Amino acid sequence: MKKTVFFGALATAALASGVASAATLDEVKARGKMNCGVTTGVPGFAEPDANGVWQGFDVAVCRAVAAAVLGDSDAVEFVPTTGKTRFTALASGEIDMLARNTTWTFSRDVDLKFEFTGVNYYDGQGFMARRDLGVTSAKELDGATICIQTGTTTELNLADFFRGNGISYEPVPVETGAEAAQQYTAGSCDAYTTDASALAAQRANFEDPTAHIILAEIISKEPLGPLVRHGDNEWGDIVRWTLNALIAAEELGVTSANLAEMAAGTDNPEINRLLGSEGNLGGMLGLDSDWAERALAVAGNYGEIFDANIGESTLINLSRGLNAQWTEGGLLYAPPFR
Amino acid sequence: MTTLADQPVKALNGSFKLSMLLNDTRYRSLTFQFIALVAIIAFMAFVGGNLVRNLTEAGLNISYAFLGEPSGYDINQRPIEYDSQSSHGRAALVGLLNTLIVAFLACVTATIFGVIAGVLRLSNNWIVSKIMAIYVEIFRNVPVLIWILIIFSVMINVAPSPRDFRGDDPVASMMLFDSIAVTNRGVYLPKPVLGDGSFLVFGVFILSIIGIFAFRSYSRKQLFDHGRLIPTFWPSVGLFFVPAILMQLILGGPISLEYPALAGFNFRGGITILGSLIALWFALAIYTGAFIAENVRAGILAISKGQTEAAGALGLRPNRIMSLVVLPQALRVIIPPLISQYLNITKNSSLAIAVGYMDVTGTLGGITLLQTGRAIETILLLMLFYLTVSLLISFFMNIFNNRMKLQER
Incomplete structure (x- = not known):
């Protein structure tokens, strides 16, 4: 309040x-x-x-x-x-x-x-997921839990993308990129979505950047x-x-x-x-x-x-x-x- | 009495001069109240007019049309049907329900925590009373937002993620005959599925609850009228479970359970209690419980020691003294501050966004505000929501308070 x-x-x-x-x-x-x-x-x-x-x-x-x-x-x-x-x-x-x-x-x-x-x-909105999840395309994320930064265009793009492909997901809204990274690394979400540049930037700060991949799909235009x-x-x-x-x-x-x-x-x-x-x-x-x-x-x-x-x-x-x-x-x- | 009541009548009959508004003590307070009222109205009108003028100058207008437009975003906890094509208004409603859910759960749990801690803090057992003192002081002296974050990050880091349940030799396993899964995304519980004839089971269950009440009042009557003490606990438990379970078995199990199972990335099926809800609920409950514990302690200490001693002299056991003599009287002192604590829980639940729980501040005051840019409209609506909810809580708690307070005749 x-x-x-x-x-x-x-x-x-x-x-x-x-x-x-x-x-x-x-x-x-x-x-x-x-x-x-x-x-x-x-x-x-x-x-x-x-x-x-x-x-x-x-x-x-x-x-x-x-x-x-x-x-x-x-x-x-x-x-x-x-x-x-x-x-x-x-x-x-x-x-x-x-x-x-x-x-x-x-x-x-x-x-x-x-x-x-x-x-x-x-830029464009992309997805990052753990490499050992075996996912190569965002379309394979049916039923996944996905961390998103709230108050951004990404949550609208995400809703559109999943609806357009007829698959479901569980959104986990977070306020800052740091919180998202914390939840993602703790495994409380399967994938993390935001602008591809920010994904790359955050991945660089992870303990083992090679354990995470940025999926091929770019689902939006983000100038x-x-x-x-x-x-x-x-x-x-x-x-x-x-x-x-x-x-x-x-x-x-x-x-x-x-x-x-x-x-x-x-x-x-x-x-x-x-x-x-x-x-x-x-x-x-x-x-x-x-x-x-x-x-x-x-x-x-x-x-x-x-x-x-x-x-x-x-x-x-x-x-x-x-x-x-x-x-x-x-x-x-x-x-x-x- | 008569002389006091007669005075104003006389004055009305007598000549009334304008100067009496200031000089006469009977009218002076009315005069000042009137002036204060006019001043307040003028101030509000100025503020409102200022807002409207600035809005028009900035080319903005107050409009709630956005409530009918599609929201475009998804919400993870949906008590009612909702998807990204639903309107912003519906998103606000989902958020409001989520606020009410967490506030209700936290109020109930905080009361339980508070009563237990408050009573135990007065225990004669040194260790117990000190532990409770430490609980109260630690939890009420650290901001609730910090507790929410601590509990949430402990939860997501300690509980296993759904991946750990997979494989031939999984790291984690489900509890209670594979029916409950505790993960860092939430707790998955079995969901009852109602088949044909389940209403019969429900009917029997409701009848047995009525039976329990009837049996209890009968045993009380026996105690008061004839002094016979009939055991009530085990018969009540039996009545609660046995008939409904019998009916379920006779009808061949109309009510079945849907178990959560690992499918794809997550557990599916069953009931999901989100981790963010658990963290928020638990943090609010344990934080406010510390305040309620102090209210309970104050209430108990307000009851004179003589009451306890008198009850003891009648041969009552300590727990009966507490439940029959001390607590009912202490409630009169406890309830008024308890109302404030319930209001605090409801308002503090607006910190939900810290853990990604979509309450009304997260949907209407968060995503909707950001996507539509209608800050003033959404904030006004939010204020109206919280005001209404708080006033309703106050209203019902005051009814309860009036029933509990000393009836003066």
Whole structure:
């Protein structure tokens, strides 16, 4: 009940303040810090390291935005949110942006009044099961007990998938990924379903990752991306184009190694426009001309961030797949900087 | 009496001036109550108006239309027919029933725990009373959410998983002639299946229960009228079981049992009691039991020692002194705080989502809220649910309290 009242108060506060806060950019500048909503801890995507510093793929987007806006990639207050609290936190103004494995759906965009600023990871819902269970396909999971994170799109996809295939299951709703992993490893559910990237991330933390397999079926489209409140288009543009800058930089071959050299001016006008040596794209955003350079200086371009946090050299071991550049058969396609 | 009652009448007859509203003690309290009432109404109107205005500005409107739309999600414990095509309203109803189920079970169990612990804490046996003191202090001084999580994680880690029952030489085995399976997903029990003629068995069973009551009142009458003590315990037990079992055998077993059996990933068939329900039920019961134990102890200590001694002097044995003399009087002190504890159990059951039990906070206030984004509507509805349930509990417990309290004539 206490929790309920708390949500009620939050929701009311959300509606009271959602209208008032229009100029997020000014607010963030005045505060000197950006509040970024992240998960409560998914390895590779957002998790505090041994020193308590947040690291990860989603965290890198927050840091890039903070660097572009405030000039300091550490001027970010990371606010851990659960599947349940994330939207209220964003709507109430507690956080300025949400970078938390959040699926871009119609109702979230339109009905919940948020604005998705792009996709930083193309994902799909998968299943993980113990290898010795002998299951190779999700269609063999008839009658199985399945752990799901509640308050996410996954429980709707799951219901649809099992109904569509005419098989039954027992749902075990859990609140956080950590709880799900605890129940799954204790054997109180046969399979665990969530976005395939998160499955890979959590499996990396298990005692014996090889004892678990991720089943072949991907049962949904889950475009994950950062989002902001509806109605503040200037702030939305900043987040959208910072993400696009990271993606475009990879396509254009701008890396953290050659960034300083490129920023001085190149033969490629698009790189020049992106990094501010030509034109005034930064000014149009309400920032200065070095905004993209600062964002790229934090951890490099999209590809570098991917490789460092969740790529094949890390424990999480995700291949680029759909998340390769469009020139390499993937879906990443940043609109032109012009 | 007469003079006091006459005064207002006189004043009404006499001239009434406006200033009397403030200066006259007979009207002053009414004046202030009226002002307070107006202030409260004005405040509520302001808050409500503010909410509606902000909602309209944000382009949102209060609508309960979502209750009729398909929910799209599944629930693991369904007291009534429900699937993912059912409406959000039905999901809320399933959640409400689940709340009531766990609250009822926990109230009954907590009362049993509490009465036993409260009585034993006053025991003359040093070890027993200290053990009960430790139970009370440990359980009521740690938050109930922690207990729910502790009990749940102990359960899922200690109890065997269904896989352990498989194979030629299984790690775990079923209990009681292969009829009960205790797993970390829940407890699987045999389910009675009603065949033709089972209503006869039921009829006989109900008749034998009526018989037990008749026999008990007869034996009581014999005791009070003629001083004859007729044993009641074994005849009652016999009456309870024998006729119904005889009828079952005569009719060739119309009521059969469906045993749970391992099929696929889980046990199937029989009745399933989910692990999350058990953990929540047990945690709420043992936590609130500690509070009830203190209420019971307070109630017993409120009865003067002379009552116990007088009953002892009449030759009553200690357990009869407790059940016939002390507890009936102590109930008057125990029941009012007991009502609060029952309300606490009902409200604390909203922590169910911590172990994945789908109560009304989990369905309506959890998944439905998140999927529809209708926060204000669902929270208001939730408040209404809990308020109604709590008021109903209070209402019935107060009736019970009025029956138990000292009848003054």
